[in-house]
Amino acid sequence: GWGGAQAKGWHVDYDLQTQLFLDRTYLFVSPNRIQRQGDPDSPAPLVFEGQFAPNLFLPQLRRDDFKQDGRETLFSLVFTPNIRLRMLNTDSNPILPPSYLPKLTLQAVHLRLFHGPDAAGPPRMLSLGLNVIGGHYSNGEDGCFFANQTGKDPNCEPAEGTLPLNEITGSFSTNLLRFELHGRLGFNVDPHRVSAWLVGANAFYELNSSIGPGGMSPAQRQVYGNGHWGLGLVGERAVNGNRFRLEGAYSHPFGETPHQRGTLSVEAAANPRWASGFGVFARYVRGQDYYNILFLERISLWQFGLVFDLNPGPRLKTDGDKPPGFQ
Template sequence: MLIKQHLVFIFILISAFGQAQYDDQSTASDSSQFLSLIYANRDLTYFTFFDGVGNLPNMVTEARFSGSYFLKNSKVNWALELNLNMTLRILDKKSYPIPPPSYNPELTYYRLIRSSNSGVLSKLLFKNAYWEISLGHHSNGRAGDFYKADSLGNETRQIDLRDASFTTHYIELGYSTFHHRKNNAGQDFYTNLKLALRVLPALMATEELNDSYGFYRAFITYNIFRIPLGNLQNSSGFFSRSRLRFHAGWIFGDVFNAAANEAEKRLVGEVTWFYFPDWLAEMGFFVQYYYGQDYYNLQFMRTMNTFRIGISSNPLNFSGFRKFLKN
């Protein structure tokens, strides 16, 4: 109960702080271009080559289709995004079966935070920043009983991974700040820090998930765009078209057979490197290591530990990003 109270308090505090930092005198230029920052952090469409190296079942691919639709006017300091996320896995078995996909649509409201030009804290945290609030749904589109029945029709404690109903809803509050930086050699690069808190109301989830899924989550993400390595003179070189993403999270609340401090069940960690070549404008390549709860519907009982490669959509126009972020 104490954890719940703390999370609610943090939500209210971040929301109020974000509103307090906003300056209604923001310029049209700022409000029209902060969509570049939002776009940089959006969920990417991707597919993997097979299942990678780890403990996932043998697969042909895992693919996520992330279609974003924005409502944004150049003269306002907010944006609204509808993202129709869907993730599916194609198993490497006869006829290549597809388990029930993950349906994960999100509606997100973004609000620009305008920094005052004084104060070290303001320049560090609010120079190019926004806060966001999302309403999300995650389900597998099934309506069957959660547990399988035995030959006599009695319920067992074995989850029906094919037909059981899996449904959750959530609200997530996040804060992102971006910075334009230079290394000692004078190379430009960009960093992004994102903090997020997610609550999944128990009344809006499949009842059997109450003591096993973990309904309170905290995340931190750090991105480096245009990795500052390589030839200073070559602005379109290998590292200047790369992105490095570090993501970590912790699952609070009741998790099946997990103590409150059991990292094996509660920790989420991810490191992903992306490369976006000029000759493949809309797509890029990625290499990823992921550890943590499996995000694929009823597979949440598995702790994923996998290394994989794949192809993803390109998150942003690097040249447009450069024009917006100031020193």
């Protein structure tokens, strides 16, 4: 950054932003099949699925310097053009309508080192994050929402459709406002070697909106719901910049008719330092399908593949053996 030599006070980082509590990029396969109403090949084998979510930072505002003070507060504005793709092993139209989820995240993060029970032992680390997200979620289709309707959205007949959904060409679109809270506690922290034990939790609350272009229609709101809430737990071991993560998440819609069950996922991942952010992962997902208009389909999926998640450790790595702020 260009904050100058002083650690105290406010600084602007133009080219070395710290990435925490943001979306990851995934590319994976699954031995399980994908179900779609109205597809004669359903359930169909999955060739691959991907979530492509580069996090594009504007200049990051920072108070203090973790490397010198052992504490740091960050304010970020991040644009993420999140796109999800599914390709099925079928003779025609193998790529399903993509999920487009562009979003703008206003993020506040606080990092701090502090003494553990043994003042002479390795320090602990606390990281807290708040994300306020505005986004849009759609599949780019213009077909009618319900399978018994004809025409193009929003000019569909009959005007009041009934289930099942048109899962082949049906339009799915909503704007959203999402709030996320994240927390991590690190034990046996070694900022010089980028090693630690980490445990943490997160929670989110998401509201669907009909305001603005691409807002949710009344018909979709009745079935998809007013929003979602969710909780997550994570444990991670970092050793010399190599990361090993185990994470669980649960989410549930609210305000929907008919009632939908929640979705549970468990993920294990390994990101070696030499892979520059790339790693391998395995995940199990059970509950409602998360892929746009397929949200009424029940899934039980094993997923295996690559994950890309930049390591914030090098940005926070210190040069000396003594923890910053403990001199």
